[in-house]
Amino acid sequence: MRVLFDGEEFEAEEGQTVAGVLLAKGVRSWRTTRGAGRPRGLFCGIGVCFDCLVNVNGVPDVRACQRVVADGDDIRTQTGAELPS
Amino acid sequence: MSRIETADVVVIGAGIIGAACAEALSASGMRVLVVDRGAPAGGTTAGGEGNVLLSDKAPGPELDLAVASRRLWPELIESLRAELGDEIARVEWEPKGGLVVATENDARGPLAILAEAQRRAGVQATAVDAATAREMEPHLTEHVAAAVHYPEDAQLQPVLAATAMLAAVRSRGGDVRGWSEAHGLVVVNGKVAGVRVGEGTIACGAVVNACGPWAGHFGAAAGAPVEVLPRRGMVLVTAPLPHVVSRKVYAADYVAAVASSDVDLQVSAVVESTATGTVLIGSSRQRVGFDEALQVEVLRRLARSAVKLFPVLAGVPVMRAYGGFRPYTPDHLPVIGEDPRFRGLWHASGHEGAGIGLAPATGRLLADLMYGRAPVVDPTRFRVDRPAVIAEVRT
Numbered sequence: 001m002r003v004l005f006d007g008e009e010f011e012a013e014e015g016q017t018v019a020g021v022l023l024a025k026g027v028r029s030w031r032t033t034r035g036a037g038r039p040r041g042l043f044c045g046i047g048v049c050f051d052c053l054v055n056v057n058g059v060p061d062v063r064a065c066q067r068v069v070a071d072g073d074d075i076r077t078q079t080g081a082e083l084p085s
Numbered sequence: 086m087s088r089i090e091t092a093d094v095v096v097i098g099a100g101i102i103g104a105a106c107a108e109a110l111s112a113s114g115m116r117v118l119v120v121d122r123g124a125p126a127g128g129t130t131a132g133g134e135g136n137v138l139l140s141d142k143a144p145g146p147e148l149d150l151a152v153a154s155r156r157l158w159p160e161l162i163e164s165l166r167a168e169l170g171d172e173i174a175r176v177e178w179e180p181k182g183g184l185v186v187a188t189e190n191d192a193r194g195p196l197a198i199l200a201e202a203q204r205r206a207g208v209q210a211t212a213v214d215a216a217t218a219r220e221m222e223p224h225l226t227e228h229v230a231a232a233v234h235y236p237e238d239a240q241l242q243p244v245l246a247a248t249a250m251l252a253a254v255r256s257r258g259g260d261v262r263g264w265s266e267a268h269g270l271v272v273v274n275g276k277v278a279g280v281r282v283g284e285g286t287i288a289c290g291a292v293v294n295a296c297g298p299w300a301g302h303f304g305a306a307a308g309a310p311v312e313v314l315p316r317r318g319m320v321l322v323t324a325p326l327p328h329v330v331s332r333k334v335y336a337a338d339y340v341a342a343v344a345s346s347d348v349d350l351q352v353s354a355v356v357e358s359t360a361t362g363t364v365l366i367g368s369s370r371q372r373v374g375f376d377e378a379l380q381v382e383v384l385r386r387l388a389r390s391a392v393k394l395f396p397v398l399a400g401v402p403v404m405r406a407y408g409g410f411r412p413y414t415p416d417h418l419p420v421i422g423e424d425p426r427f428r429g430l431w432h433a434s435g436h437e438g439a440g441i442g443l444a445p446a447t448g449r450l451l452a453d454l455m456y457g458r459a460p461v462v463d464p465t466r467f468r469v470d471r472p473a474v475i476a477e478v479r480t
Contacts, residue, residue, distance in 0.1 A: 034325060034362060050324075050404070061324040061402045081327045081362050084400030 001071035005030075012069045019045070019052055019064035022075075030054045030064060034080040054078050058085040092118035092259070094455075095280045096293040097267045097303055099125035101243050102440050103295030104250040105448030106433050107259065108161075110293075113452050117259040118289070119251060120282050122266035126247035129297045129440065132409015134320060134357065134365050135243045137442040138333070140183045140235035141340050143199060144206040146466035147418055151439065152207065153462050154446035155237055161445050162241075165249050169256060176246040177360045183238030184213075184222060186229055186394060187337035193231040196337045200233045209236050224329050224397045231337075238333050240357060243441045267292075270307045270430065277429030291429045291455065298375075298410040300420070300434035301476070309426045310476035311469065313435045315410035317371045319383050321391070324402045325362030333357045334394060339368065343438065344417060348372040350383060354390035356398075363404065366391040368438070375410060411437045416473035418466055419443065421450055425470045431455065432469050 003012050003021060012021045019042050022030055029039035031053050043051035045065045052064040057074050060082035096107045099121035107117045119125070137158055142148040159178065166174035187196045200210040213221070215229035251261045262282075271279035271286055279288040296303045298315040339353040347370070355367040369383050384406055392399045414420060414435035424430040433451050436443050446461055453460040469475060 053324075059400065059402075081325045083327055083329070083397060 001069070003069050003071070003073040003075055005075045006077055016069055017065055018054060018056065018062070018067045018069055018073070018075055021069055022064065030075075031078040032080060037080070055082060060084060090118070090285065091288045092116050093289065094118070094291045094293060095120060095267075095282070095287055095289045096295055097121075097280070098295035098297060098299075098434075099247070099251060099261060099263065100128055100130040100295065100297050100440070101126070101247045101444045102297065102433050102436060102447055103293070104247040104254070105444035106293050106295055106451050107254045107448075108250040109445075109448035109452040110455070111254045111257040111259050113456060117254050118287060119254060119259070119261045120265040120267055121263050124263050125251055125261055126244045128299075129409050129411065130243045130247050132318070132320075132407060133243060133438065133441060134355070134367055135177075135240045135441050136333070136439065137239040137241060138183060138235075138439065139203070139208045139237050140185055140210070140233070141335075141343050142203075142439075143340070143344070144202050146463065147439070147443075148203070148206055148208070149462045150419070150443050150446050150450075150467075153449075154443050155239070157445035157449060158239070158241070165253055169249065169252055173252050174249050176249055177242035178239065179241065179360070180237070180239040181332050181357075183235040183333040183335070184218060185233045185235065185335055185337055185339070186218065186225065187231040188226060188228045188393060190230045192337040195341075196231055196233060199340060210234070211236075222330060222332065222334055224395050225334070226394055226396055240333060241441065242360070246441070246444075267303060268306055270427065272308075272427055275428060277427055291431060293431045293433055293451065295433045297434055297440070298412040300412060300432065304432070304476070307427070307430060309424045309430055311420055311432055311434075312415055312474045312476045313420065314372065314413045315375055316413035316437065317369070317373050317376070317408060317410055318367065318438065319369045319380075319387060319406060319408040321366040321384060321387050321403050322405045322407070323364040323366070323398070324404050326358070326364055326401060327362075328358075329364060329395065329397060330356055330358050336390065336394060342368070342370055345370070346415065346417075350386075352383070352386040352390055354387075354394050356391050356394055364398070364401070366398075370411075372413070377408070379406065379408070412440070413437050414474055416471070419447065420469055420474050421447055421467040422454060422464055422469045425475070435474070
């Protein structure tokens with residue numbers, strides 16, 4: 001299956017998480033912090049720390065380590081705090 | 086082995102009310118020891134939203150106490166800053182104002198009547214039309230039948246506020262001790278001579294029962310029961326959001342929910358943001374004893390009521406939920422004063438959901454009464470020996 005990351009097409013395996021797909025492509029950061037705009041990616045990897053938040057199909061604050069990809073997902077870098085679009 | 090200790094006053098309960106009483110008493114020169122069976126500021130104080138509200142109170146003794154308290158909060162924070170420095174006195178004080186919104190036409194009349202009565206009592210309350218309300222809060226629902234703006238409503242972080250006051254007590258020679266449970270009084274000739282805490286006894290001239298929803302328990306243990314009961318509330322916390330809500334915005338039916346005595350679940354939307362960007366969604370009221378079980382139906386109704394006020398919240402993730410127990414009295418007034426059964430036993434509890442806002446005036450009033458000074462507000466309606474509150478000793 002294929003997903004989009006910031007407009008770029010990535011190949012993905014059935015059952016992979018968003019974090020899994022991104023890390024496999026060498027992407028280590030997919031969010032910036034609300035205050036200083038610092039980069040964030042995977043930290044705990046088990047759904048606890050809420051550090052790996054990302055925007056998937058217009059929904060912000062999705063935990064990349066918990067969300068299993070679906071074909072055609074539109075994944076976007078989250079900039080600080082976002083409202084759903 | 087029991088320790089021999091002394092204090093002028095022992096305050097039981099290190100929540101916001103106990104902290105405010107201890108602060109006021111130590112400011113008057115007393116050596117105060119505050120004990121809590123758990124972590125300081127870890128009970129009801131940690132389970133709410135930090136409301137400092139005038140808007141939800143009808144004219145009467147509670148509003149008088151709230152008006153005095155609203156005046157005292159900024160003064161108290163400023164004096165704590167002067168005494169302890171910026172770091173400790175940072176309590177996220179936000180005089181953000183409140184906006185009460187009626188979404189149904191039949192709520193317009195009662196809201197207008199309440200606002201008029203509050204204005205006559207000296208509260209700033211300005212009726213605003215739907216367009217103005219939506220200018221003030223751009224994400225607000227389009228279904229605004231009427232709205233009233235209360236610029237004096239404010240918010241603070243209650244755990245920080247309580248710990249700042251406790252820090253002042255310590256710096257004035259008093260002490261604060263967590264994980265120390267009070268079991269009862271030592272009474273000599275009808276007068277308090279000490280309090281039994283943990284394994285030991287602390288000799289003191291006065292004891293303040295500031296146990297919040299557990300004030301009835303300590304009262305019973307002391308042989309002086311008071312009718313203070315728990316009323317459960319839950320709060321939903323969203324993920325940190327960009328700017329969605331500026332003020333404390335709540336539905337007009339909240340005032341009726343606060344004043345009701347129903348045992349059954351009541352839900353009324355109260356929505357506000359915090360300094361970190363999360364949005365807090367209250368409020369629920371339920372009398373279920375001290376049952377802490379999380380009820381999904383309560384959370385569901387909270388979410389639904391908030392979305393009715395702010396439709397944008399429908400797609401926002403909820404990060405967590407928390408809850409607590411409000412100290413409820415049958416006549417919805419706090420209990421502040423000396424117990425008629427034992428000289429030297431004082432009560433300061435029963436503030437229900439308003440304890441954060443009412444704390445400084447409660448502490449001041451208690452100190453005024455103890456010292457025989459002119460009281461900051463008329464204490465008559467808060468008396469311990471009123472029929473709604475004084476409970477019979479069960480033998």
